[in-house]
Amino acid sequence: MTKPLIIIDDDSRLTAVLARRFTATGNYSVTTYVQASEALAAPATPCYGILLDMMIGDELGLEFISALQTHYTPEHLIIMTGYASIATTVTAMKRGATDYLAKPASFNELIYKLEGQPASTTVEHKPLTAAQAEWEHIQRILAEHDGNISRTAEALGMHRRSLQRKLQKHSPTKK
Incomplete structure (x- = not known):
């Protein structure tokens, strides 16, 4: 049985690649949206996970986290952003995101986040510049x-x- 996965991102090339890669695993059925408001207008059905871009055109993904959680009741809601910061990470987690990834994130990293497995066994801690x-x-x-x-x-x-x-x-x- 496949796990329903929703990808909300305004980058059509990225969503197409991710949808194809997740579907190819045989473990996921993927639905994509270019805006969070469009996803909320769709019928409410439970899903396994949501990959949500933080900056979606004129929408801010952070503002839709709780509504998406209520609408779809996902096990995982992962914010993806090219504008990562500690402040937005904290805000996302407080609003109900289960994880936060800076773009570009590898496909394997996304799988690990969705499946609850660590991305690697070694974690390098480097001081901030x-x-x-x-x-x-x-x-x-x-x-x-x-x-x-x-x-x-x-x-x-x-x-x-x-x-x-x-x-x-x-x-x-x-x-």
Whole structure:
């Protein structure tokens, strides 16, 4: 018996590849949506898991976590994002996500998260770089001010435009 899996992401190439790979395992039946609101408009049926992008066009995936949990009652609701930060991870988990992955995530990593197995036996702990620490701090302060750029810039002691430039850059990655 296959496990129903829902993928909500506005990247059509990514969803097509993931749907094909999950279906090919023989363990999953996959439904894809380009918006969380579209998924919520579909009939409510229990599912095994939901892979939810954090930034879906003009929607913020974090805002739909509890509604998706109620609508589909998944065992796993995994947030996937290219804008990972500690603040958004904490917010996602508080709202009901069962896991959080930074993109790009490997297919094997997704399988491990869905099946509850560790991704690897060795975990490397590297200290944050200065750029990563700054990014995390900005994200935390931004979350504290409910995404208000002006109030966040004031709290950080920087010009609003400088903060906007920093936010437009991609988050620094660990090397």
